[in-house]
Amino acid sequence: MTRPWFKLPRHFAQQMAARWRRHDNTDAAAALSFYTLLSLVPVMLVAITLAGTVLGRQAAQGELLKVLEQVMGQDSAMMINDLLLNYALSPGWNGTFVVTALTLFFSGSASLGRTRKMLNRIFEMDPAQPARKWPARLASRGISAAMMLLFGFLVVASAIFSTVLGHFAENADSELLSRIRFFHRIQIFSSYAAITIGFALLMKVLPRRRPVWHAAFAGAAVSALLVASLKFGLELYLHYAPGLTSIYGGAATVFVLFLWIYLAVLSFIIGAEVTSILNLHGQKRRDARRRAALAGHPGPYRVHSHSPLLEQEQKDDED
Numbered sequence: 470m471t472r473p474w475f476k477l478p479r480h481f482a483q484q485m486a487a488r489w490r491r492h493d494n495t496d497a498a499a500a501l502s503f504y505t506l507l508s509l510v511p512v513m514l515v516a517i518t519l520a521g522t523v524l525g526r527q528a529a530q531g532e533l534l535k536v537l538e539q540v541m542g543q544d545s546a547m548m549i550n551d552l553l554l555n556y557a558l559s560p561g562w563n564g565t566f567v568v569t570a571l572t573l574f575f576s577g578s579a580s581l582g583r584t585r586k587m588l589n590r591i592f593e594m595d596p597a598q599p600a601r602k603w604p605a606r607l608a609s610r611g612i613s614a615a616m617m618l619l620f621g622f623l624v625v626a627s628a629i630f631s632t633v634l635g636h637f638a639e640n641a642d643s644e645l646l647s648r649i650r651f652f653h654r655i656q657i658f659s660s661y662a663a664i665t666i667g668f669a670l671l672m673k674v675l676p677r678r679r680p681v682w683h684a685a686f687a688g689a690a691v692s693a694l695l696v697a698s699l700k701f702g703l704e705l706y707l708h709y710a711p712g713l714t715s716i717y718g719g720a721a722t723v724f725v726l727f728l729w730i731y732l733a734v735l736s737f738i739i740g741a742e743v744t745s746i747l748n749l750h751g752q753k754r755r756d757a758r759r760r761a762a763l764a765g766h767p768g769p770y771r772v773h774s775h776s777p778l779l780e781q782e783q784k785d786d787e788d
Contacts (some may be wrong), residue, residue, distance in 0.1 A: 484746055485739075488591070493737045497587045502731045504580035509730070510552050517553065536660050542700050545726045581675065588676040591741050592748070667692040668737060680748035687747055692740030696733050700731050703729060 537546035668689035708769045
């Protein structure tokens with residue numbers, strides 16, 4: 470029976486609440502935030518190094534700082550920028566890059582491994598499936614590190630794209646063209662488009678039960694929108710909590726960075742849950758179409774009258 474449209478938001482909220490409790494997402498976000506923090510600087514460093522081979526390292530790092538300020542706020546972005554500068558100014562920079570790449574391999578694989586387990590739980594993966602052999606696990610770790618690198622490179626590439634657009638707008642011959650806000654909007658949109666693509670790739674590639682692309686992009690868009698709103702939410706929080714610096718002292722910026730990472734991970738989990746729900750309903754519609762198409766046409770094909778995803782949805786409805 471189809472629900473009235475005005476009951477859909479309530480039903481969706483009930484589904485989200487039931488799934489959130491069942492998957493224990495709050496604790497999972499705390500654990501994943503720790504691994505994300507370990508991988509943050511290595512990802513940015515390797516991405517800047519690769520982009521710097523084309524544009525120069527200082528230019529790539531400067532554009533990355535602009536994107537981080539748009540997404541995270543000035544204080545957290547400056548803290549990451551200082552860490553990157555310390556890496557660059559340390560002796561033996563070439564050797565540092567090799568060590569950083571190895572650090573990225575292990576920390577990135579640990580972070581992506583934790584993310585994969587979380588996504589498998591969100592997408593109702595059967596834990597009884599046999600474990601993969603060690604060559605497959607090693608290849609999976611390499612793919613995980615490559616995914617982390619790709620995510621960081623997408624952010625840097627979006628920053629470069631924004632810079633090119635801004636330079637074109639500022640140096641346009643037409644005065645009217647240089648004043649059009651369209652270029653500024655594209656600059657902002659490119660940053661969040663890169664985040665959306667990165668989130669969609671994670672939701673599509675990492676879990677062993679993979680959703681359809683449109684569900685992955687829908688959930689990724691929700692996550693990117695929530696991440697975009699974090700900057701303004703933290704600015705309001707810091708505005709109405711002026712005693713934060715007096716409480717944490719010099720660690721106030723570190724606290725804000727940790728808080729941003731944790732909230733960003735929660736945003737990613739919310740998007741993953743949205744993807745799973747959309748994929749669940751899509752599976753339900755596809756099963757219904759198959760049953761309707763083959764109802765009066767018996768043949769060699771066996772149509773399942775139920776699926777684990779549909780059974781889980783029925784349990785959520787009962788809750």
